[in-house]
Amino acid sequence: xxxxxxxxxxxxxxxxxxxxxxxxxxxxxxxxxxxxxxxxxxxxxxxxxxxxxxxxxxxxxxxxxxxxxxxxxxxxxxxxxxxxxxxxxxxxxxxxxxxxxxxxxxxxxxxxxxxxxxxxxxxxxxxxxxxxxxxxxxxxxxxxxxxxxxxxxxxxxxxxxxxxxxxxxxxxxxxxxxxxxxxxxxxxxxxxxxxxxxxxxxxxxxxxxxxxxxxxxxxxxxxxxxxxxxxxxxxxxxxxxxxxxxxxxxxxxxxxxxxxxxxxxxxxxxxxxxxxxxxxxxxxxxxxxxxxxxxxxxxxxxxxxxxxxxxxxxxxxxxxxxxxxxxxxxxxxxx
Ligand SMILES: Cc1ncc(COP(=O)(O)O)c(C=O)c1O
Numbered sequence: 208x209x210x211x212x213x214x215x216x217x218x219x220x221x222x223x224x225x226x227x228x229x230x231x232x233x234x235x236x237x238x239x240x241x242x243x244x245x246x247x248x249x250x251x252x253x254x255x256x257x258x259x260x261x262x263x264x265x266x267x268x269x270x271x272x273x274x275x276x277x278x279x280x281x282x283x284x285x286x287x288x289x290x291x292x293x294x295x296x297x298x299x300x301x302x303x304x305x306x307x308x309x310x311x312x313x314x315x316x317x318x319x320x321x322x323x324x325x326x327x328x329x330x331x332x333x334x335x336x337x338x339x340x341x342x343x344x345x346x347x348x349x350x351x352x353x354x355x356x357x358x359x360x361x362x363x364x365x366x367x368x369x370x371x372x373x374x375x376x377x378x379x380x381x382x383x384x385x386x387x388x389x390x391x392x393x394x395x396x397x398x399x400x401x402x403x404x405x406x407x408x409x410x411x412x413x414x415x416x417x418x419x420x421x422x423x424x425x426x427x428x429x430x431x432x433x434x435x436x437x438x439x440x441x442x443x444x445x446x447x448x449x450x451x452x453x454x455x456x457x458x459x460x461x462x463x464x465x466x467x468x469x470x471x472x473x474x475x476x477x478x479x480x481x482x483x484x485x486x487x488x489x490x491x492x493x494x495x496x497x498x499x500x501x502x503x504x505x506x507x508x509x510x511x512x513x514x515x516x517x518x519x520x521x522x523x524x525x526x527x528x529x530x531x532x533x534x535x536x537x538x539x540x541x542x
Contacts, residue, residue: 213291217244217251218367222375222497228467228480233492234382236483239372242472242503246287247280249368249501253391254284256364257353258292272297272350274343276336278304279430280502281355281389286315297347299339301325301332303430307506329424331435356389357439365395366402372497373405380405381494384482386412386432386475386501387419387449390440396499397445411446412475412482415453422451428520429454429510431501432475450485452478455521460484461504461511471504474511 210216220243225236241249261267272295275285282298289296296317300309304321312319320343326334344350355361373380383400385393393411400407414433416425419441427433452460460477464470479498490496510516517524 213245213287214255217255219371220244222372223468223470225468225498228463229484229487232487234487234490234494234496236496236498237376238470238476238498238500239368240470240472241499241501246284247503247506248284248473249392249499250280250284251287252284252364252368253355253361253389254281254288254353257355257358257360258285258288258294260360261351261353262292267292267294267351268349269293270349271295272347273353274299274340274347274350275353275355276300276333276340277355278332279308279506282317283308283311283315285353286312286317289317290315297343299336299343301336303332305430305506305509307509329435331424333435354439355391356434359440361389361391362394362398362440365392366399368392368499369396369399372499373399373403376495376497379495380407380497382490382496383407383409384412384479384496384498385409385446386479386499387417388432388434388438390419390438390442390445392499392501393445394440394442408447409445410482410486411449412479413449413451414457414475414478415451417451420449420451427454429457429474429507431473432478448486450482452481455524456481458511458517458521459524461507465504465512470500471512472500473502473504473507476500476502477511 220241222237222239225238244251273289274297276299278300286296297320298312298317299320301322309319322335322339325332344352387393397409413419414427416427417433418436419434457474457478460480464472
């Protein structure tokens with residue numbers, strides 16, 4: 208098969224049965240490997256959806272500078288999209304952004320604008336990055352902010368994600384496990400489920416210490432899932448349940464995935480695996496469960512897959528790769 212340009216390669220990612228990670232699994236578990244997108248993550252879909260719409264409406268045109276705050280996958284997805292469309296892209300990052308991600312952004316031709324201090328009130332970098340975006344938007348004429356946390360075309364990209372899952376499984380998906388940050392994936396998949404009258408129950412998997420579903424803030428080391436505020440795309444009732452997972456659980460989940468299934472996945476994928484582990488015995492036998500794995504593990508070689516880094520932050524945890532998880536239910540139930 209020959210594809211017309213790199214944008215045509217986005218989506219249609221593989222769905223893989225996970226048959227090794229749990230010996231006694233009573234449900235059928237599948238993982239959708241979003242790492243197979245050309246930019247390496249599920250965010251390729253959102254980036255091309257947002258920019259494609261903005262180009263169609265004329266909000267983005269020749270000479271437009273795209274400016275977004277991102278410390279990871281969305282930045283890379285947008286950098287790829289802007290390189291493809293010949294647009295200038297400024298990515299506002301913070302010191303938590305990994306060296307590797309900065310290198311990837313620059314390789315795509317993005318300009319990297321570093322915010323050095325967190326927001327004084329919250330201690331978080333996100334508000335500081337958004338403020339910097341606002342300043343740049345005022346300074347640069349013909350500039351455009353994708354605003355991934357509120358842009359509905361972020362969510363709409365995932366109608367297709369869910370369509371691919373449902374089609375691959377012949378129309379029946381009983382449970383979907385979906386990690387959350389902007390809530391674009393969650394909202395898009397939930398909208399698809401409703402529009403097609405599917406019975407799929409969606410379980411959101413969030414970072415412990417994230418504020419999307421309420422709860423209390425907590426220091427988090429892993430990028431990707433979780434958010435320091437409730438995104439504009441969030442709506443109550445999108446998910447049946449929310450399960451919060453700690454950084455350590457994400458690491459354990461990632462290491463287990465690698466050992467059992469030989470899948471080198473990113474942190475939120477490990478978190479999703481641990482969320483599945485938490486509820487697997489409550490799910491009716493034979494149910495079809497799908498886990499959306501958002502990105503690839505290469506971006507976490509210096510953290511999740513580095514023994515010295517894990518030991519520095521969590522102590523001696525090697526034996527934990529074999530033990531059961533400790534994922535927590537969100538205190539806020541979503542109705
Ligand atoms: C690794 C990873 N996992 C999960 C998510 C959450 O996806 P969404 O923003 O669609 O909620 C993201 C978003 O950037 C991500 O990069």
